[in-house]
Amino acid sequence: MDLTLRIWRQNGAEAPGRLEEHAVTGVEPDMSFLEMLDVLNETLLKEGRDPVTFEHDCREGICGSCGLVINGIPHGPGERSSTCQLHMRHFKSGDTITIEPWRVHSFPILKDLMVDRSALDSIIQSHGYISVSTGSPPDAGTRLIGKPEADQAMDAAECIGCGACAAACPNGSAMLFVAAKVSHLASLPQGRIEAAERVRDMTRTMFSCGFGNCSNHYECEAACPKGISLKFIAKLNRESLKALFRG
Amino acid sequence: MQLDGKCPGGPIAEQWDRHKFAMKLVNPANKRKFTILVVGSGLAGASAAASLGELGYNVEVFCYQDSTRRAHSIAAQGGINAPKNYPNDGDSIHRLFYDTVKGGDFRSREPNVYRLAQVSNSIIDQCVAQGVPFARDYGGYLVNRSFGGAQVSRTFYARGQTGQQLLLGAYQALARQRKAGTVHLHTRSEMLDLVLVDGEAKGIIARDLISGELHSYAGDAVVLASGGYVNVFYLSTNAMGCNVTAAYRAYKRGACFANPCYTQIHPTCIPVSGEHQSKLTLMSESLRNDGRIWVPKQKGDTRRPEDIPEQDRDYYLERKYPSFGNLAPRDIASRAAKEACDQGRGVGPTGYGVYLDFSDAIQRLGETAIQERYGNLFEMYERITAENAYRQPMRIYPAPHYSMGGLWVDYNLQSNVPGLFVLGEANFSDHGANRLGASALMQGLADGYFVIPYTIADYLGRIAPGAVDTGHEAFQACRESVEKRISGLLGGKGRQTVNEFHRRLGNIMWEDCGMARSRESLNRALEQIPQLRREFWEDVILTGAPGGLNQELEKALRVADFLEFGELLARDALAREESCGGHFRTEYQTEEGEAMRNDKDFSHVAAWEYSGEDTAPAMHTEPLAFENVQLAVRSYK
Numbered sequence: 109m110d111l112t113l114r115i116w117r118q119n120g121a122e123a124p125g126r127l128e129e130h131a132v133t134g135v136e137p138d139m140s141f142l143e144m145l146d147v148l149n150e151t152l153l154k155e156g157r158d159p160v161t162f163e164h165d166c167r168e169g170i171c172g173s174c175g176l177v178i179n180g181i182p183h184g185p186g187e188r189s190s191t192c193q194l195h196m197r198h199f200k201s202g203d204t205i206t207i208e209p210w211r212v213h214s215f216p217i218l219k220d221l222m223v224d225r226s227a228l229d230s231i232i233q234s235h236g237y238i239s240v241s242t243g244s245p246p247d248a249g250t251r252l253i254g255k256p257e258a259d260q261a262m263d264a265a266e267c268i269g270c271g272a273c274a275a276a277c278p279n280g281s282a283m284l285f286v287a288a289k290v291s292h293l294a295s296l297p298q299g300r301i302e303a304a305e306r307v308r309d310m311t312r313t314m315f316s317c318g319f320g321n322c323s324n325h326y327e328c329e330a331a332c333p334k335g336i337s338l339k340f341i342a343k344l345n346r347e348s349l350k351a352l353f354r355g
Numbered sequence: 356m357q358l359d360g361k362c363p364g365g366p367i368a369e370q371w372d373r374h375k376f377a378m379k380l381v382n383p384a385n386k387r388k389f390t391i392l393v394v395g396s397g398l399a400g401a402s403a404a405a406s407l408g409e410l411g412y413n414v415e416v417f418c419y420q421d422s423t424r425r426a427h428s429i430a431a432q433g434g435i436n437a438p439k440n441y442p443n444d445g446d447s448i449h450r451l452f453y454d455t456v457k458g459g460d461f462r463s464r465e466p467n468v469y470r471l472a473q474v475s476n477s478i479i480d481q482c483v484a485q486g487v488p489f490a491r492d493y494g495g496y497l498v499n500r501s502f503g504g505a506q507v508s509r510t511f512y513a514r515g516q517t518g519q520q521l522l523l524g525a526y527q528a529l530a531r532q533r534k535a536g537t538v539h540l541h542t543r544s545e546m547l548d549l550v551l552v553d554g555e556a557k558g559i560i561a562r563d564l565i566s567g568e569l570h571s572y573a574g575d576a577v578v579l580a581s582g583g584y585v586n587v588f589y590l591s592t593n594a595m596g597c598n599v600t601a602a603y604r605a606y607k608r609g610a611c612f613a614n615p616c617y618t619q620i621h622p623t624c625i626p627v628s629g630e631h632q633s634k635l636t637l638m639s640e641s642l643r644n645d646g647r648i649w650v651p652k653q654k655g656d657t658r659r660p661e662d663i664p665e666q667d668r669d670y671y672l673e674r675k676y677p678s679f680g681n682l683a684p685r686d687i688a689s690r691a692a693k694e695a696c697d698q699g700r701g702v703g704p705t706g707y708g709v710y711l712d713f714s715d716a717i718q719r720l721g722e723t724a725i726q727e728r729y730g731n732l733f734e735m736y737e738r739i740t741a742e743n744a745y746r747q748p749m750r751i752y753p754a755p756h757y758s759m760g761g762l763w764v765d766y767n768l769q770s771n772v773p774g775l776f777v778l779g780e781a782n783f784s785d786h787g788a789n790r791l792g793a794s795a796l797m798q799g800l801a802d803g804y805f806v807i808p809y810t811i812a813d814y815l816g817r818i819a820p821g822a823v824d825t826g827h828e829a830f831q832a833c834r835e836s837v838e839k840r841i842s843g844l845l846g847g848k849g850r851q852t853v854n855e856f857h858r859r860l861g862n863i864m865w866e867d868c869g870m871a872r873s874r875e876s877l878n879r880a881l882e883q884i885p886q887l888r889r890e891f892w893e894d895v896i897l898t899g900a901p902g903g904l905n906q907e908l909e910k911a912l913r914v915a916d917f918l919e920f921g922e923l924l925a926r927d928a929l930a931r932e933e934s935c936g937g938h939f940r941t942e943y944q945t946e947e948g949e950a951m952r953n954d955k956d957f958s959h960v961a962a963w964e965y966s967g968e969d970t971a972p973a974m975h976t977e978p979l980a981f982e983n984v985q986l987a988v989r990s991y992k
């Protein structure tokens with residue numbers, strides 16, 4: 109199939125950006141979206157032009173590196189799929205596709221489609237962990253955890269940290285990201301001990317990194333490639349309340 | 356050069372404890388005076404850095420991704436081994452040790468493997484304490500699944516995302532240390548050379564991938580945990596950025612590279628669909644718990660799989676290896692698939708595929724149970740192939756997946772260059788000629804959480820902290836050589852892209868140095884690779900300046916090293932005149948087509964020492980002794 113791409117080009121954080129138009133031909137339905145961009149880049153290189161910068165690594169939907177806004181939708185039209193797992197069979201010959209980077213205040217653009225998401229690491233660093241050092245923890249078999257709790261923890265823990273939730277949110281909020289980590293750890297007995305401090309530290313850091321607040325637009329859940337549920341934001345709110353009462 | 360593994364000796368079960376006692380310690384108050392550079396933030400690097408930070412060392416971590424959480428370990432699916440024996444099926448440390456030595460086709464070092472088996476139980480304890488949500492049953496107990504090459508269930512898992520959950524555990528531990536100020540991160544920072552001062556590893560040169568600037572970093576020791584090298588095959592299951600650069604540059608500075616020819620071709624990956632393919636996707640080996648592998652009995656049978664009756668199907672693994680069946684080890688399962696396809700019995704549009712069929716399991720257990728076990732894998736398969744594996748069998752084919760070879764290390768995980776330690780997939784130590792499933796995660800975390808925190812002290816305890824800084828002339832010289840390499844690549848008027856060269860190298864490696872190798876094919880590869888390398892330096896297209904963000908340059912630097920390393924791999928494969936594990940030489944096979952080892956002449960580690968640009972590298976050997984597991988022909992029949 110033959111496509112027209114309108115791609116955001118921006119040479120560095122301070123430089124002005126614009127949409128640039130490119131034609132790509134001979135795209136096959138079995139190609140992934142990023143393989144289609146590879147084809148474009150190979151052509152640009154041969155023409156002596158600067159290839160489009162975009163981020164990717166695993167190309168399996170798990171590392172969270174990739175992330176493009178495709179026709180206005182973070183990660184594009186695929187259902188529960190990251191950009192690298194989106195295949196060209198979702199498009200047809202003659203389509204025009206607009207490709208832009210995440211547009212979030214807290215994710216400055218570095219070049220073209222690549223942004224700086226280190227704010228997400230700062231949130232985890234603030235308290236997205238259980239305070240245990242390497243050494244001699246108790247035998248894993250001595251602590252029983254009900255299957256529902258373990259499953260709920262895993263549902264939340266599946267977050268790949270791509271930032272699509274923030275990119276989809278009209279307020280640029282990373283609340284789903286925070287909620288996923290808070291819920292993962294708070295669902296487990298070993299994570300309950302610091303639950304109050306954790307939710308406080310993580311939400312506070314989210315705001316100080318410049319992310320907006322959640323005002324229930326629900327766009328984040330739809331954009332999440334892992335289908336992280338909104339119910340975790342409700343859980344985060346309950347955890348925040350509990351933390352408040354603990355003083 | 357005499358390679359001394361420095362194994363402690365004595366009864367194998369007591370060696371590690373005795374060794375821990377014999378090693379030097381660093382006084383707690385002195386630890387913060389030592390700086391340790393850790394290259395890599397995968398399971399090995401992140402667990403090492405977090406643990407060393409907790410002990411009080413000053414740790415600097417480097418990775419090429421934007422966040423330490425994105426290291427390639429994140430992609431591991433199936434699980435991690437530990438002989439907890441929760442299922443009561445007869446598992447023990449000794450059995451895991453035995454399985455790993457046998458699975459590695461008797462080409463690993465016994466004491467290292469025993470220690471790995473010993474500490475593996477603590478890994479599960481550590482990870483559960485961190486909040487890793489391993490699968491549990493309705494009673495709240497941890498559950499296990501089976502993996503290839505073992506007859507017990509000892510694999511712990513978190514759905515199909517075990518690597519992700521383990522890495523997030525280590526990443527969170529690392530984040531906690533970063534907050535505590537013991538660990539400093541240098542993300543988007545790629546190591547391009549190792550700096551030696553008086554023959555000891557004292558620093559690295561790294562390129563800031565955003566600004567393009569080269570920076571020097573000095574430390575009292577360098578820990579490489581930079582992962583594996585199978586991207587030398589171009590198409591593999593590894594992440595796009597996985598590379599051999601850090602390890603290869605250390606090799607060029609004097610560290611020996613051990614057994615580079617031991618590469619693992621994983622039997623269950625989604626087949627190649629076309630020229631545009633940029634990587635191959637693994638379908639976890641755990642699927643072989645319930646899926647049955649088959650091809651049509653007749654060559655050229657083009658019927659749809661559901662139209663092929665039972666008597667016309669060849670469940671070749673079950674037929675050839677009745678006691679392990681579909682759970683035969685990876686090297687054996689991969690070769691059997693290749694053999695079936697070479698006979699013209701392969702399936703799918705290219706003929707390079709075999710079926711992995713779940714219909715029996717679905718009938719027996721119900722679709723819900725299968726979904727519970729493998730739901731995300733089936734989803735991934737459908738996303739890529741647009742086929743529903745609940746309705747029709749998956750199509751799979753072997754693909755390069757893991758490197759057993761790596762930098763040579765002794766029992767302390769120290770290379771022959773003092774002060775240079777190597778962990779995880781980047782070293783060669785534990786898996787011999789073939790790795791069993793679910794044991795790479797185990798090894799990465801064992802090295803990082805439970806081995807390096809002890810063994811590095813034995814080195815640091817003998818030196819004075821902070822003796823070298825980046826003002827030393829060795830840094831200047833090293834930096835200049837990196838600058839030269841970069842400017843040599845840029846600015847030419849090339850006509851071929853980096854990807855094109857990488858694909859061509861991959862073709863040579865796969866055809867001549869892949870699942871089956873012969874003297875003839877290896878000699879061909881040894882002729883072609885240097886030619887391709889010369890062409891690369893003359894004709895590669897690279898735009899831009901040395902400074903600034905330049906993803907093509909990043910790729911070019913990695914491919915340049917693969918173009919040298921591929922030759923070393925082929926050379927090692929040629930020198931090893933036997934078949935063992937993942938290394939199959941067509942000249943050395945039984946009448947039934949099984950691998951034929953030659954213990955008399957090749958029961959050794961081959962460690963290669965760089966000897967200059969125009970000189971062939973020198974091969975050193977470390978003999979392997981088998982005192983606790985009897986050398987035997989590996990049989991899975």
Ligand SMILES: Cc1cc2nc3c(=O)[nH]c(=O)nc-3n(C[C@H](O)[C@H](O)[C@H](O)COP(=O)(O)OP(=O)(O)OC[C@H]3O[C@@H](n4cnc5c(N)ncnc54)[C@H](O)[C@@H]3O)c2cc1C
Pocket residue numbers: 394395396397398399400417418419420423425426427428429430431432433434435517518544545546547580581582583592593594597598600601637756757778779780781792793794795796797799
């Ligand atoms: C798809 C897939 C599934 C797998 N499933 C399993 C499984 O179920 N069970 C199992 O046991 N094993 C599995 N494996 C194998 C296992 O995941 C790896 O062997 C293991 O994770 C390697 O960990 P590592 O820490 O050694 O390296 P990696 O995780 O590869 O980390 C390498 C690190 O080094 C950094 N790095 C590399 N080069 C440089 C450089 N030059 N400069 C700076 N930084 C650098 C990277 O940024 C990264 O942080 C799987 C592998 C794949 C590909």
Ligand code: FES
Pocket residue numbers: 163164165166167168169170171172173174175190191192193
């Ligand atoms: S490239 Fe890893 S999630 Fe897309």
